[in-house]
Amino acid sequence: MAANQTRWGERPREPVLADGHPGSRGRSPHHSEILLPIRDYNLAATLDSGQVFRWQRVDYAWQGVIGKHLVQLTQTDQGIHAQTAAPVDDWNFLRHFLQTDIDLAAILKTFPDDEPMRAAIASCRGLRLLRQDPWECLASFILSSTKQIVQIRQIVALLCERFGQPLTPSLSPSDGERVAEGRVRGALYYSFPSPQYLAAAVSEAELRACKMGFRAPSLLHAARQIAEGRLDLEKICSMDYAAARAELMTLRGVGGKIADCVLLFGYGFDTAFPVDVWIERALQELYFPRRRAREQRLRRFAATHFGPHAGYAQQYLFHYMRTKRG
DNA sequence: GTCCAGGACCTAG
DNA sequence: CTAGGTCATGGA
Numbered sequence: 001m002a003a004n005q006t007r008w009g010e011r012p013r014e015p016v017l018a019d020g021h022p023g024s025r026g027r028s029p030h031h032s033e034i035l036l037p038i039r040d041y042n043l044a045a046t047l048d049s050g051q052v053f054r055w056q057r058v059d060y061a062w063q064g065v066i067g068k069h070l071v072q073l074t075q076t077d078q079g080i081h082a083q084t085a086a087p088v089d090d091w092n093f094l095r096h097f098l099q100t101d102i103d104l105a106a107i108l109k110t111f112p113d114d115e116p117m118r119a120a121i122a123s124c125r126g127l128r129l130l131r132q133d134p135w136e137c138l139a140s141f142i143l144s145s146t147k148q149i150v151q152i153r154q155i156v157a158l159l160c161e162r163f164g165q166p167l168t169p170s171l172s173p174s175d176g177e178r179v180a181e182g183r184v185r186g187a188l189y190y191s192f193p194s195p196q197y198l199a200a201a202v203s204e205a206e207l208r209a210c211k212m213g214f215r216a217p218s219l220l221h222a223a224r225q226i227a228e229g230r231l232d233l234e235k236i237c238s239m240d241y242a243a244a245r246a247e248l249m250t251l252r253g254v255g256g257k258i259a260d261c262v263l264l265f266g267y268g269f270d271t272a273f274p275v276d277v278w279i280e281r282a283l284q285e286l287y288f289p290r291r292r293a294r295e296q297r298l299r300r301f302a303a304t305h306f307g308p309h310a311g312y313a314q315q316y317l318f319h320y321m322r323t324k325r326g
Numbered sequence: 327g328t329c330c331a332g333g334a335c336c337t338a339g
Numbered sequence: 340c341t342a343g344g345t346c347a348t349g350g351a
Contacts, residue, residue, distance in 0.1 A: 144332055147333095211349085214334095256333095257333060277331070
């Protein structure tokens with residue numbers, strides 16, 4: 001029956017664990033799963049919208065790492081189905097990451113009722129903002145400057161592969177074989193390396209070998225500032241937006257745009273409005289089509305026009321610009 | 327080969 | 340304040 005089609009156009013399917021065995025055959029008793037019954041959530045667009053850089057689509061599912069958890073997510077018409085390779089007794093880490101408790105409809109109502117926003121919303125219904133680990137978010141976006149998203153993924157994958165902790169002990173035996181065969185690629189099976197480890201055990205040359213170029217010293221500097229306690233990422237959440245932004249911008253290689261990404265994706269400062277080349281182009285083309293607007297003009301317009309959840313609106317504009325016309 | 331990428335930073339005007 | 344150059348690297 002036609003009920004087999006989800007509203008996002010993905011075929012519902014028996015979730016498959018990372019070892020590739022469908023159903024219960026070979027399923028370890030250590031595996032855990034849960035169904036989050038949420039409807040207006042576009043999982044594919046959300047995981048592929050340039051917020052996070054190491055989630056991979058595997059058939060109709062998405063595999064990624066949240067902290068130490070290796071997670072597989074599948075969207076069905078029932079909601080989001082999650083499976084982990086290791087036992088889980090508290091799923092709040094997942095609800096927190098996916099932000100399943102926020103009221104998306106209420107946020108959309110605060111967006112300006114103009115033609116560009118209507119088009120952006122229509123182009124990606126159910127797009128969400130995730131809530132990432134602040135350090136992973138900060139490090140990832142330090143590596144993001146003047147890089148295409150596909151390349152950011154490559155760099156982050158190399159970083160995790162070489163300096164993260166392998167999560168394979170919690171996987172089934174067949175995954176060990178896949179690792180040995182080199183079929184498991186990317187950072188999928190590694191934790192994100194901590195600032196303490198990077199500061200203590202990794203050189204700038206080793207980071208440059210991850211193809212991050214001139215961003216290497218910035219990443220190392222950030223790791224050291226945090227490891228030495230000169231910058232406290234946990235203190236950021238108790239600061240107001242301006243202070244938090246200024247604090248992050250004390251780091252080398254972290255300007256307004258990257259700071260806003262971290263505040264928005266890692267802390268939930270919804271007024272943060274990252275302006276990259278895509279957003280600058282969007283504002284210019286959609287809101288100032290005739291005359292050329294200066295950077296400062298665009299920034300002030302954005303700060304007043306998009307409301308209390310401007311960062312959320314920004315993500316819709318970003319995804320809209322990136323996906324329209326090829 | 328050329329242009330550009332979820333930029334930041336420095337210098338000149 | 341704005342404009343331009345520089346920093347690596349690789350996709351399109």
